[in-house]
Amino acid sequence: MTFQQTAQTPAKIERKSILVVDDESIVCRTLEELLTGDGHSVFTTTSAGTAIELYKSRRFDLIFLDYYLPEMTGDKVIGIIRRANPRQRIVLISGGRPYPPRGAADHIIPKPLTCEVVRAAVAKFA
Secondary structure (H helix, E strand, C coil): CCCCCCCCCCCCCCCCEEEEECCCHHHHHHHHHHHHHCCCEEEEECCHHHHHHHHHHCCCCEEEEECECCCCEHHHHHHHHHHHCCCCCEEEEECCCCCCCCCCCCEEEECCCCHHHHHHHHHHHC
16 A cells, blocks of 8 residues: 655644544554544554444444455445444445445545545545
């Protein structure tokens, strides 16, 4: 995963609560650094089960969710979350090919991610 180092932090930003779910810990750490640097509150996990438990105990403005997780695929996680809150905003992220269908997610972003694409998703969907 690479982020462009020249990307500028947005000047004015509304603090959002964001959950990042990816089985690659480097993806979680990188997104956490970017998003906390932008002023957001970020929770990360590499486990679908932990993500579901976090979701039950907290409110998130946006969830970045990897599609290909070891425990279950992102569409199954989305189904569980949508039953609890049909309006929860979810952006799928995936490096797997073929890329999964967007399905019930609000958007899908292919890996590798860039700062601009991640920030645009937060601005549009959070």
